[in-house]
Amino acid sequence: MSEHKVVSWKVYLAVFLALCALTVVTVEVTGHDFGPFNLIVALGVAITKATLIVLYFMHARYSPRLTGLVIASSVAFFVILVFLTLTDYLSRPWPLAAAGS
Amino acid sequence: MAELLAPGGPGAPASERGHEALQHHFASLDQQREAAALGMWVFIAQEVLFFGGLFVAYTVYRGMYPAAFAAGSHHLSWKIGFANTLVLIGSSFTMALGVRSAAIGKSRRVVGFLLATILLGSVFLGVKYFEYGEKIRPCLGGGHHAGCLVPGDGFDPSTLHLEGAPGREAQIFFSLYFAMTGLHALHMIIGIPIIGTIAFLAGKGRYRPEYHTPVELVGLYWHFVDIIWVFLFPLLYLIGAH
Secondary structure, three states: OOOOOOOOHHHHHHHHHHHHHHHHHHHHHHOOOOOOHHHHHHHHHHHHHHHHHHHHHOOHHHOOHHHHHHHHHHHHHHHHHHHHHHHHHOOOOOOOHHHHO | OHHHHOOOOOOOOHHHOOOOOOOOOOOOHHHHHHHHHHHHHHHHHHHHHHHHHHHHHHHHHHHHOHHHHHHHHHHOOHHHHHHHHHHHHHHHHHHHHHHHHHHOOOHHHHHHHHHHHHHHHHHHHHHHHHHHHHHHHHHOOOOOOOOOOOOOOOOOHHHOOOOOOOHHHHHHHHHHHHHHHHHHHHHHHHHHHHHHHHHHHHHOOOOEOOEOHHHHHHHHHHHHHHHHHHHHHHHHHOOOOO
């Protein structure tokens, strides 16, 4: 039986400030042209923010392992959805960019 | 026999036997809380795939029409999106503090933090209303539709810097913009009255440190809605270099 852990408000404040800082980072990066890396940085920052929210605000860090399994499986099924869809679209004989013009 | 039928049953810790919040089919309040939280997480896992379909559609069409997506994105105000992101993160922060207050039994603070969450959520929706209005209002006049950005016959791509990309490609961007932000806003519109109900019950002293599961669950829901926006903001407002 897990002990019901109460996290200090300072932890929540730190997470909140980190989320604000990461939002500034993601906007700042858009000011420069890094080619395809702009998208990679934008998604990297968003995934980091989501992870902070899940671990601390949503208490996943202090939850039973079964909760972790549910979280991991929801991410896994989303990846399957994206991956299988793209195996179709990216393997078509015509280039994606030309398809709509 | 009476022992077996008592709330909590024979397996419950002596201190929790007969606790009004403990339902008879659970062994203890802890087990009851974990079961409820797990159910909420399964619901959220399902929500990930509910939004997931739109994110996949976004991925495919952005891959097909990168120029039109960049042009559509440039038309959205990143400053408004940025400010609204901070407002929503702030509402998640007050929600986290509200759940924490419930866990340590400060009912009045729970009400305060939940009302702050509702206020910040309403500010977010108000800004969204303004943003939608800007794009929808020009479509309502009839006849000439200068500046109308609702996909359909009235759509006017002339205010977008499309650089040769067909206007109908930009319509796909705005279709996804309205569908994704609209579904997100709908989740907030559903969430706000639920938070209000929980705040009302907290004010009546319904929750205690050993039983505040509803506060915790509405918190999980609200944080999930926040996470969706964390992805929507860069994907819709920040395409390419500005």
